[in-house]
Amino acid sequence: MSDKMDYASAGVDIDLEGSAVASLISSLGKSVRSTGTPGAPVDLPGGFGGLIEFGDHLLALATDGVGSKLQIASMLNQWAGVGIDCMAMNVNDLLCVGAEPIAFVDYVAVPKPDPEVHAALGASLAEACRLARVTLAGGETASLPGIVTELDLSGTALGYLKKGEAITGENLQAGDVLIGLPSSGIHSNGYSLVRKIMQHAGLQYTDNAPFDSSSSIREVMRFNDSNGEMTLGEIFLNPTRIYCDPVVDLIKSAQSGENGFSVKDIRGICHITGGGLSNLLRLHEQLGWEIDNPIAPHPEFLWLAEIGGVETWEMYRTFNMGCGMIIAVNSEHADKIHSWLSEKMAGIKIIGSVVDNGRKVVHSQLGIEYSHY
Amino acid sequence: MSDKMDYASAGVDIDLEGSAVASLISSLGKSVRSTGTPGAPVDLPGGFGGLIEFGDHLLALATDGVGSKLQIASMLNQWAGVGIDCMAMNVNDLLCVGAEPIAFVDYVAVPKPDPEVHAALGASLAEACRLARVTLAGGETASLPGIVTELDLSGTALGYLKKGEAITGENLQAGDVLIGLPSSGIHSNGYSLVRKIMQHAGLQYTDNAPFDSSSSIREVMRFNDSNGEMTLGEIFLNPTRIYCDPVVDLIKSAQSGENGFSVKDIRGICHITGGGLSNLLRLHEQLGWEIDNPIAPHPEFLWLAEIGGVETWEMYRTFNMGCGMIIAVNSEHADKIHSWLSEKMAGIKIIGSVVDNGRKVVHSQLGIEYSHY
Numbered sequence: 014m015s016d017k018m019d020y021a022s023a024g025v026d027i028d029l030e031g032s033a034v035a036s037l038i039s040s041l042g043k044s045v046r047s048t049g050t051p052g053a054p055v056d057l058p059g060g061f062g063g064l065i066e067f068g069d070h071l072l073a074l075a076t077d078g079v080g081s082k083l084q085i086a087s088m089l090n091q092w093a094g095v096g097i098d099c100m101a102m103n104v105n106d107l108l109c110v111g112a113e114p115i116a117f118v119d120y121v122a123v124p125k126p127d128p129e130v131h132a133a134l135g136a137s138l139a140e141a142c143r144l145a146r147v148t149l150a151g152g153e154t155a156s157l158p159g160i161v162t163e164l165d166l167s168g169t170a171l172g173y174l175k176k177g178e179a180i181t182g183e184n185l186q187a188g189d190v191l192i193g194l195p196s197s198g199i200h201s202n203g204y205s206l207v208r209k210i211m212q213h214a215g216l217q218y219t220d221n222a223p224f225d226s227s228s229s230i231r232e233v234m235r236f237n238d239s240n241g242e243m244t245l246g247e248i249f250l251n252p253t254r255i256y257c258d259p260v261v262d263l264i265k266s267a268q269s270g271e272n273g274f275s276v277k278d279i280r281g282i283c284h285i286t287g288g289g290l291s292n293l294l295r296l297h298e299q300l301g302w303e304i305d306n307p308i309a310p311h312p313e314f315l316w317l318a319e320i321g322g323v324e325t326w327e328m329y330r331t332f333n334m335g336c337g338m339i340i341a342v343n344s345e346h347a348d349k350i351h352s353w354l355s356e357k358m359a360g361i362k363i364i365g366s367v368v369d370n371g372r373k374v375v376h377s378q379l380g381i382e383y384s385h386y
Numbered sequence: 387m388s389d390k391m392d393y394a395s396a397g398v399d400i401d402l403e404g405s406a407v408a409s410l411i412s413s414l415g416k417s418v419r420s421t422g423t424p425g426a427p428v429d430l431p432g433g434f435g436g437l438i439e440f441g442d443h444l445l446a447l448a449t450d451g452v453g454s455k456l457q458i459a460s461m462l463n464q465w466a467g468v469g470i471d472c473m474a475m476n477v478n479d480l481l482c483v484g485a486e487p488i489a490f491v492d493y494v495a496v497p498k499p500d501p502e503v504h505a506a507l508g509a510s511l512a513e514a515c516r517l518a519r520v521t522l523a524g525g526e527t528a529s530l531p532g533i534v535t536e537l538d539l540s541g542t543a544l545g546y547l548k549k550g551e552a553i554t555g556e557n558l559q560a561g562d563v564l565i566g567l568p569s570s571g572i573h574s575n576g577y578s579l580v581r582k583i584m585q586h587a588g589l590q591y592t593d594n595a596p597f598d599s600s601s602s603i604r605e606v607m608r609f610n611d612s613n614g615e616m617t618l619g620e621i622f623l624n625p626t627r628i629y630c631d632p633v634v635d636l637i638k639s640a641q642s643g644e645n646g647f648s649v650k651d652i653r654g655i656c657h658i659t660g661g662g663l664s665n666l667l668r669l670h671e672q673l674g675w676e677i678d679n680p681i682a683p684h685p686e687f688l689w690l691a692e693i694g695g696v697e698t699w700e701m702y703r704t705f706n707m708g709c710g711m712i713i714a715v716n717s718e719h720a721d722k723i724h725s726w727l728s729e730k731m732a733g734i735k736i737i738g739s740v741v742d743n744g745r746k747v748v749h750s751q752l753g754i755e756y757s758h759y
Contacts, residue, residue: 026498026499026529029498029499029501030499030527030529032499032501033496033499033500033501033503033504033527034499034504034525034527035501036501036502036504036505036508037504037505037507037508037511037525037527038508039505039508040505040506040507040508040509040511040512041508041511041512041515041522042512042515042516044515044520044521044522045515045516045519045520045521046488046519046520046521051486051488051546052488052489052520052521053521054521054523063491063523063524064523065488065489065521065523065544067440067488067546068441072445072489072544073523074489074491074523074524074542074544075491075524076491076492076493076524076525076526076542077493077526078493078495078526078528078530080528080530081530081532081533083533084532084533113424115419115424115425115438115440116425116438116445116447118436118447118448118449118542119449120449120450120451120493120540120542122451122495122534122538122540123406125399125402126399126402126403126405126406126407127406128402128405128406128408128409129409130406131406131407131409131410132409132410132412132413133413134410134413135409135410135411135412135413135414136413138410138413138414139413139414139415142414142415142417142418143415143418146418146419147417147418147419147425148417148418148419148425148426148427148438149414149417150427150436150437150438150446150447151436151447151448151449152407152410152449153449153450153451153540154403154406154407154410155451155453155540156399156403157451157453157454157538159454159457159535159536160454160456160457160534160535160536160537160538161495161533161534161535161538162532162533162534162535163532163533164533165495165530165533165534165538167493167495167526167528167540169447169449169491169493169542171438171445171447171544173424173440
């Protein structure tokens with residue numbers, strides 16, 4: 014095994030996944046629901062999907078799972094965070110079009126149901142609903158011993174927005190200011206690589222972290238039974254940040270106009286998931302992005318890069334590297350919006366700007382760039 | 387192994403599943419969304435969940451998967467029906483509260499993506515969207531080689547209805563007439579038992595059916611590459627009937643009043659899933675149900691009972707036995723509604739009535755009854 018690791022060598026073939034999804038999509042036809050009726054599909058600029066018409070509103074659906082982070086939760090029998098992860102992956106996607114999440118349903122597949130695990134999942138989902146301010150409107154638990162060998166958890170979130178108030182990136186302009194919202198850790202992407210690095214290093218998730226994990230912009234959720242030093246498992250299972258607070262409130266404040274900025278001043282919102290910084294490319298077909306004042310990566314990212322010999326370029330297109338959401342705003346009101354957000358959440362920073370220099374994301378301090386998602 | 391088989395011996399512990407789900411639910415608190423705002427939970431009589439407020443409307447979410455029927459699809463590499471199964475399990479649930487399904491999202495978990503399988507799934511979901519008249523508003527494919535050993539497919543459907551027009555069973559009365567809608571076969575419940583019986587009998591899914599599978603009220607979808615006698619695999623993978631057509635149209639006709647009956651005349655709608663006839667008990671706390679003129683079970687049900695030595699009582703609480711949906715209507719308009727439905731779908735029958743003789747379901751011809759769900 015080479016010392017250099019990347020996402021593909023960790024067993025995730027992004028191209029194959031993309032090709033499978035493309036096959037599925039190409040088999041789909043046009044919706045039978047016609048424009049102007051409830052359920053008619055809405056194609057927004059920027060390629061955002063998942064939106065349908067509903068009277069004066071648009072409804073948005075997002076569906077996603079926790080992925081292989083669950084394997085660490087299973088191994089440690091620690092479930093307090095995964096409901097939050099599942100919620101976050103979905104509601105954070107809804108926020109990107111300016112939708113307010115209102116409801117959620119979960120899907121759990123297990124080889125055999127375990128009431129204790131389900132109680133912990135329920136508590137985690139309850140906390141997730143509180144953080145995302147949504148109603149848990151149902152769920153399904155399937156016993157599938159012939160299909161799953163351990164617990165899988167996914168979910169679907171429903172959100173809404175007023176027609177004409179979608180945030181799509183179409184009004185982005187060179188000079189727009191990028192505001193970065195800190196992540197809480199690795200969130201729910203890149204775990205195949207995390208697990209590969211851990212295996213390569215011969216470390217256990219119950220081992221104490223061989224680095225100082227403290228950070229002024231996030232706290233790590235301790236396991237219930239932990240009484241001592243922070244373990245690698247606790248750091249890696251830290252739940253994904255749910256950004257409904259402050260992003261829903263930011264949008265409402267913009268709608269009201271009471272703080273001197275409007276919805277039109279919020280030009281684009283990007284959830285930094287698998288693909289890392291390259292996610293920004295999805296927001297516009299021509300413009301580029303320059304990050305010149307980044308949020309500092311949490312210690313675990315630096316440690317993973319070092320112990321795994323992962324190149325910086327690969328790290329920033331696999332992980333969020335400390336910044337889980339980026340909001341592009343009109344430069345005229347950037348300071349106001351930044352101040353407003355900073356009162357709600359620690360660690361928010363102006364990290365860069367939109368530039369008209371080709372469709373690419375440049376991290377200027379590190380000299381890395383991405384021109385493909 | 388005993389000759390007698392039931393659902394529990396097939397490896398599905400319904401009590402354990404119920405206990406796990408109860409654990410999850412008991413961990414959940416009240417929703418943070420308050421009455422009168424979008425997303426506030428709505429508790430309907432009869433315990434229907436999944437409904438939330440949205441202005442003058444209610445929105446409904448349903449989430450469910452295809453379950454172990456997928457294991458037969460995987461074994462045979464036949465995917466044309468499973469997208470329809472996945473859609474059906476969800477939209478048929480929405481119909482039971484009188485909601486019109488409008489959108490759907492799918493979640494696929496695979497050990498490794500296969501573009502050919504995904505193309506077939508896409509075609510199946512496209513057909514399902516056409517049959518259910520919904521927009522496919524998104525989907526997720528997760529590669530989870532450490533969690534799933536073969537493909538898992540689930541989904542979430544979104545529907546809506548006007549406030550005050552929910553169908554809940556609360557207006558049910560003794561004397562109401564039960565209209566049965568034929569199933570297309572086993573649908574998507576009871577497959578652990580089907581697979582157990584097949585294994586016990588030493589038969590292959592590629593074997594020709596050792597019985598005449600023809601039925602005047604359903605057609606079996608042939609595999610693309612099949613050219614000959616009907617196989618057991620084709621019969622067992624026949625996709626679940628999607629009842630949007632005719633049930634959505636029935637509700638619309640009732641809303642318009644143009645055919646002489648109103649929404650209030652549709653007293654209850656029951657999707658016959660796992661639990662078989664006992665599903666009816668969910669509609670009312672006191673009233674009972676008498677089935678005295680049932681739809682004849684499809685040949686495969688009789689064959690499974692015989693070859694597996696499964697008792698009749700067990701069959702009717704595991705499978706739909708030929709009837710996939712039951713609509714309880716005001717007896718005054720039962721003939722009109724029955725005639726209206728019969729023009730849209732073959733095999734629809736008046737199968738029994740609501741009775742005030744204790745909370746139980748009685749199948750009088752067979753002398754079996756159910757008093758617990």
